Amino acid sequence: MVAYRGKRALDLSIAVPAVALSAPLQAITALVVWARMGRPVLFRQQRPGLHGEPFEMVKFRTMKAPSPERGLIHDADRLTPLGSFLRSTSLDELPTLWNVVGGTMSLVGPRPLLMSYLDRYTPAQARRHEVRPGLTGLAQVNGRNSITWEEKFARDIEYVDNHSLVGDLKIVALTARQVLRRDGISAEDSVTMPEFIGGTA
Structure with a gap:
């Protein structure tokens, strides 16, 4: 699937001003993360990008480093109160705007997941890599982390x-509203999303 004409222009027209306007907030957030977490x-x-x-x-750090000796193994143990706040407000995502400016990501597209997931996708699910990954996407404005992996991937393929252009602008607007409402931050019984084991559809 080829991206529509003007998609890169849309990315830059929003991401470049967003980087400039958020620079003071990013600096303050960086100082707070350094003071609280080091x-x-x-x-x-x-992460896998276009064509995998x-x-x-790049994001702001929200978790302590894994340490079995200190009992810091699972995400729920490693996520700090500051990290939880950064995630709920999406402040942790601000540095990712640089990925958009650099062209490795788009404003809108399937969220980039883990490299280890690549060989777990079905052929249909793997189509999510036919476009650049996004800072936000159709799955994010339709439940974010509160929906199942199957629902998430179905939204990703629908987006692909x-x-x-009109659809991307709508998703950006819906994302702004969702961030303000802090909807769908985590899955049930998880601080983010459970591990994706493998697809069946």
Whole structure:
């Protein structure tokens, strides 16, 4: 699936001003993360991008480092109160705007998941990589982390097959409303989403 003409222009027209306007907030957030959790301030991780090619996604750190000796194994144990606040307000996502500016991500598209998931997708689910991953997407404005993996992937493929300029603008607007309402931050009985084991459809 080829992205519609003007998608990159839309990304830059929103992401570049957003980076500039949010710079003071990003600086304050970085200082708070450093003061409360120490270094590193940023969380960097390889994620699959367009056609599954890896890129480095950047966010503000929200979790303590894994430490079995200290009982810090599961996400629920590692997520800090500050991290929970950053996630609920989506402030942790602000550095990801640089991925959009750099072209490894788009404003709207399927959210980039883990590299380890690549060989777990069905052929249909793997189609989510036919477009650049997004900072937000159709799944995010239709339940975010409160919906199942199957529902999430169905929304991703729906986006791949039907994305458009008007659709992207609508998703951006709905995302802004969802961030303000803090909807769908986590799945039931999980601080984020449970691990994706593998697809069956």
